[in-house]
Amino acid sequence: MQKIKYGVLDKLLRADLSRAEMDFILHISHYQDDTGCVSGIYYRDICEALQISYQTFYDVLRSLQAKEIIKVDKAFYGDWDVTILDNSFQNGITGYVSTGDDLFLDPEFQKCGPQEKLLALEFLKIAKNPSNGGKYRIGKEKLLEKYGKLFSVTKRIILRYLHRLKRFFVMSITEGIYYIRPNAHFAEKNSGKTDTELLREHVNRFVLRRNRATYTGKEGKEASKLLTQYAGQVPDNRTLIRLFSEAVLESIRIRNAGIRNRYKWNRRLNPKFVHRLLQEKILNQPQMAK
Numbered sequence: 001m002q003k004i005k006y007g008v009l010d011k012l013l014r015a016d017l018s019r020a021e022m023d024f025i026l027h028i029s030h031y032q033d034d035t036g037c038v039s040g041i042y043y044r045d046i047c048e049a050l051q052i053s054y055q056t057f058y059d060v061l062r063s064l065q066a067k068e069i070i071k072v073d074k075a076f077y078g079d080w081d082v083t084i085l086d087n088s089f090q091n092g093i094t095g096y097v098s099t100g101d102d103l104f105l106d107p108e109f110q111k112c113g114p115q116e117k118l119l120a121l122e123f124l125k126i127a128k129n130p131s132n133g134g135k136y137r138i139g140k141e142k143l144l145e146k147y148g149k150l151f152s153v154t155k156r157i158i159l160r161y162l163h164r165l166k167r168f169f170v171m172s173i174t175e176g177i178y179y180i181r182p183n184a185h186f187a188e189k190n191s192g193k194t195d196t197e198l199l200r201e202h203v204n205r206f207v208l209r210r211n212r213a214t215y216t217g218k219e220g221k222e223a224s225k226l227l228t229q230y231a232g233q234v235p236d237n238r239t240l241i242r243l244f245s246e247a248v249l250e251s252i253r254i255r256n257a258g259i260r261n262r263y264k265w266n267r268r269l270n271p272k273f274v275h276r277l278l279q280e281k282i283l284n285q286p287q288m289a290k
Contacts, residue, residue: 001029001032001033001034001036001089001093002029002030002098002099002100002198003029003087003089003093003096003097003098003099003100004025004029004084004087004096004097004099004121005086005087005089005095005096006095006096006097006125007086007095008069008084008085008086008087009097009118009121009122009125011067011068011069011086012025012069012118012121013118013122013150014150015067015069016152017114017118018060018063018114019113019114020050020052020056020059020060021060021063021064021114022114022117022118023050023110023114024046024050024060024064025064025069025070025084026099026104026117027046027049027050028041028082028084029084029087029099030099030100030198031198031199031202032084032087032199033199033236033237033238034088034089034090034237035083035088035089035090035238036083036084036085036086036087036088036089037081037082037083037084037238038081038082038083038084038202039075039081039203039206039238039241040075040076040079040080040081040202040203040205040206040207040209040210041079041080041081041082042078042079042206042209043057043058043078043079044078045205061080061082068085069084069085070082070083070084070085071083071085076210079206079209079210097121097124097125097128098124101124101186102185102186103120103124103168103182103186106167106168106186108167109167109168109186112164112165115151115153115161116161116164116165118151119147119161119162119165120165120168120169122147123136123165123169123180123182124182127180127181127182128182134181134182135179135180135181136178136179136180136181137177137178137179137180138177138178138180139176139177139178140173140176140177140178141176143158143178144158144159147161167183168182168183168186169181169182169183170182170183196228196231199227199237200224200225200227200228201224203224203227203237203241203244204220204223204224204227205220207241207244207245207248208220208223208248208269210245211245211248211249211252211267212267213248213252213267213268213269214267214268214269215268215269219269219270219271220269222271222272223248223269223271223274226244226271226274226275226278227240227244230278230282233282234282234285239285243278243281243282243285244274244278246277246281247274247277247278247281248269248274250277251269251270251273251274251277252265252266252267254273255268255270255273
């Protein structure tokens with residue numbers, strides 16, 4: 001679910017986000033399930049992806065919690081389950097901005113500051129509303145005043161933001177009216193991965209890490225395919241994640257049944273064995289047995 005609901009965007013616009021906080025929200029939005037939860041957020045992965053320090057990572061978690069934008073649950077040593085509050089799509093997919101568009105993959109966009117990124121999200125939200133005909137229409141002075149007040153910056157700064165965003169939006173002024181529409185080159189999802197692919201890869205990575213499994217690239221891909229193969233047979237993502245994790249751990253335990261010292265266990269992943277165990281666990285689920 002590479003999506004941010006309109007209500008969540010409104011909160012972000014008023015939250016005075018730092019660059020790290022904004023980038024964190026955009027990054028984890030790529031891996032959330034339909035409840036807005038991202039399981040297995042690992043501090044090293046985030047720090048590497050966003051080029052931030054460990055301390056900044058912890059500061060971001062605390063700050064976004066205090067601003068009531070996320071909820072954080074300690075799930076395992078070194079990682080967390082993070083939920084973007086009010087970003088559930090369980091009751092249908094309506095009223096959202098897609099963070100999966102090519103815009104968000106562009107290196108120049110990634111260099112933008114938090115307020116520029118928020119302004120881009122706001123433009124996408126308004127322009128893509130069917131009633132607006134694919135464009136955002138607003139008086140120049142009203143635009144400068146509205147967003148200058150919202151971000152607590154001068155009109156000159158807003159003009160600077162607009163100049164930076166011209167790469168991603170087609171902007172024109174006619175008789176004092178701004179017409180802003182997304183640049184078609186950045187407005188579609190062409191080069192990024194699908195929601196399913198991103199979620200599958202993320203889940204596979206953190207489950208194998210939690211179980212300290214060792215594996216080749218081929219073995220990792222074979223295991224990750226199980227998450228797609230059985231997604232339709234399990235009622236929700238969290239149940240599938242739990243069963244998959246249990247199957248991986250059980251496969252390791254069985255392989256090392258005669259070794260008491262866990263530090264001496266052979267933790268090499270066996271995708272075929274995990275597959276068999278996962279099948280058994282799914283069949284033994286009460287809802288599957290009916």
